[in-house]
Amino acid sequence: MIKMRNIKGQEEMVGFVLIMVIVAVVFLIFLGIFIRRGAPTEVNDARDLSQFLDSIMEYTTECAVQPEPAFATVADLARYCRAGDLCSNSNKSACEVLKSVLGGALDASEDVLNVGEDRPYNGYILNISYYQNSSSGMMREEIVSQSYGNCSKRYKGSREYIIPADLGTITSSFRVCYDKL
């Protein structure tokens, strides 16, 4: 009789523990879903990156398509590059200078941007493209694109820097990518 009662009490305890474990697991699953939902994967208005992009587009290069001292900024070079212009003060094309300046500026900024191995951001993409509305839809023509690292997961991006050009616009964007912050 005593043995039977002992077994019954043990069974109740095991049942209770099981219920507790199930409730805890369900609670953790809900918590996980809730936390994941809260973390955005894409941000397109990071003001620090917008400021970086603005500053880079204002950078004065060594290339003067017009007679010197009308040295072109990166924003000007994007237009000249699309038009296939050459620098009047060197044998280089506007596109060559644009690529070299962007590459140099981005390399020099890796520390400040916190991009690289063992850093919060593991990559970046800077893209300058020409967009034009046509009867067949939006036409896109890439002018230059510079990237580093792996940019397939989450990212934080700048707002677009827009330059009017011909019938469309030249739009520049910059984003840094991360797996986990």
Added chain:
Amino acid sequence: MICSVKYSKAQMKIQEMAFVLVAIMIFFALVAMIYFSISMNSLKQSAVDLRAQDAIETVRKLSSAPEFAFTSSSRSCASCIDLDKVMALRNRTDYQNFWNLERLVIEKVFPEDSGECTPATFPGCGKITLIDKSTKYTSQRAYVSLCYWVNYKEGYVKCELGVISAAGKQI
């Protein structure tokens, strides 16, 4: 014999109740700990984010202050700093307490240059320190274009990539 059986049953009931109470307490303690750790973490993160945002806003405001802002009739640039103005401010002691900052430095990022700017080395130098009162600081940075006048032919404005970094007691 009957007495002994009744005593064991009561003992079992008490033991059972004790286990249930302990388990409930542990469960609620765990739930409370998880909840508080998450809410504390998010609170800390919000505080850090707000502080950083505040500091970044201060730095951005600084870049558009009349003492720094680059203004030109031919070019509008919100993120440009006039390095000629900054050079003129360099040794003005009356500006040391003007912004209530512990440190204020303007650094060139690209093209890379090193060394403190002086009238002899400018513009081929790396940074201009306007305020440097403390060695312990957490500075916030904002990207800016560093623009200055170059006397070449008719003259032109040259802009380079830089950062303005500031650290203050409030930051």
